[in-house]
Amino acid sequence: MLVALALDAVLGWPKPFFAAIGHPVTWIGALISRLDIWLNLDEVDPGQRRLAGVITALAVTALVGELAWIATWFLPAGWVGVLLGGVLAWPFVAMRSMHDHVAAVERPLAAGDLEHARHEVSMIVGRDPSRLDEAGVARASLESLAENTSDGIVAPVFWGVLLGLPGIAAYKAINTLDSMIGHRTPRHEAFGWASARIDDLVNLIPARLTGLLFALTSNRPKEALATMWRDAGHHRSPNAGWPEAALAAALGIRLSGPRIYGDRVADESWVNEGAPDPTPEDISRGLASYRYAMIALALMVAVSASI
Template sequence: MGFAGAMVVAMAVDALLGWPSRMFAWIGHPVTWLGKLIAAIDTGWNRASDPPALRRAAGVAGALLVIALAVALGWMLQSLLPSGWTQIALVGIFAWPLVALRSLHDHVAAVANPMLGGDIAAAREAVSRIVGRDPDALDEAGIARAAIESLAENASDGIVAPVFWGALFGLPGILGYKAINTLDSMIGHRSERYEAFGWAAARIDDVANFVPARLTGFVFVLLAQRRSEALSCMTRDARRHRSPNAGWPEAAMAGALGVRLSGPRIYHGSITNEPWLNEGARDPLAADIGEGLTVYRRAMLLLAGVLAILAFA
């Protein structure tokens, strides 16, 4: 955990500033830069005319290339920095755009606020920015469920996982992780186009998130008011989720709030029958999003506190 202090710096700067819209308009964002590279590889290497074995091999090569470039860039930047606490501070500043702490909070709060005011149309518009399911098919419970699920899952792969790898390896760790996560979000889908080409991206992401997802779930349990219910739900239902990792923070959050999550949902007009997490509990409402955000804020404070202790130990 030699770079734990740097990750505290990154979290603190992101909590204060987020990623300013002016800066995004000026230079974009590191994830969008990665996205352009991945899109170019997808366009050039993922050919529908190729047999599945060749498309899988191309996907493996493309994923490894993107990850290697990200790690190499991180290593070069880090090697140019002075040693000691100056290095820690600068690594934290370079890592700041890769920690989506404030962005996640603000996007989920943007769903809760109009719901509390009775504006379901605005809540649907806000939730459509953070989930892929059809917003017009969502009632109040569906909107709340989507927002809470997004909060729980992205707390893991948007903050805990990059901070975890950054604390271990500094810039190579956090940049390498963001490359892995962006690859998965863009090409790691079970669809006709990406079943073969995105196979490696999805499997690597599963490995990279294995520890952070479970760590996030246990932190949610630790900070929940319904601690025993959160622990019971996580240990019972996490493995029922379609993802080997997302079920841990989502099930922990379901138990912490005393609501049911996951379940059937509609994507592009088709119903996907997912199993319930915390089946038998009530459906979530707008107020539960706020309670989920409270658990999230406490979890981020605890994470920063533990990293600070490790930095000074």
């Protein structure tokens, strides 16, 4: 996992690699899309669609985990095997990508180019960017940073530390299932039910760990811990509220709150209510907090490796 984190921090996932072979998550996504077409049939009742979704979630997770397990058979012993295993785990960590996407929002927003900032934030959130003002764009980018720090880095590394290459690969399969079919839409309400519930389960510990990392590496650890404990349960997600609340308190801003998805207004509670809305400078501060949290994560992994 340390090798994977180091490679991703330095290189990200290089564009020539993506052009040549794509990315393992896109391969998993292609399989999920195919199963969605084959098994999520409009003419069957919701119970059958839910059963088909359970089978899809279990089959995709088992297949990806099994392939990763088979790959470990061919790894040599010693440090060569550790390095090669880290290379195989590398694409399942999105530390550099997350930082770059949020920084791409901060730069035009700080320069006063709201339209460009809206375009960049649309790459990382699902809400309608055309309805967002400067504070809304800043909030959306920081909320994505907090939630995806858990889903994209801490959780895969956590499961990789526990279960090795099969653990990190299976986690990314679960997370990809949730992102693709785990939505409460007419098409996926039943079919994606299992994927959403499994994703909630495997993120229970990592989300709380991510909140702790944000809180303990901040200048306001007591306030961040207290806010996380108080406000995490107000969030629509059983997990995302933990890192969002910790980051909000660490930066002294409010997050979440009402937002627009298409033609639907989601009237959601504020996290760290009473604090001001974020500014472009707060995005920069949030990225600094993210970097400190990732350094702390790497140190935790190093300590666990030495035990």
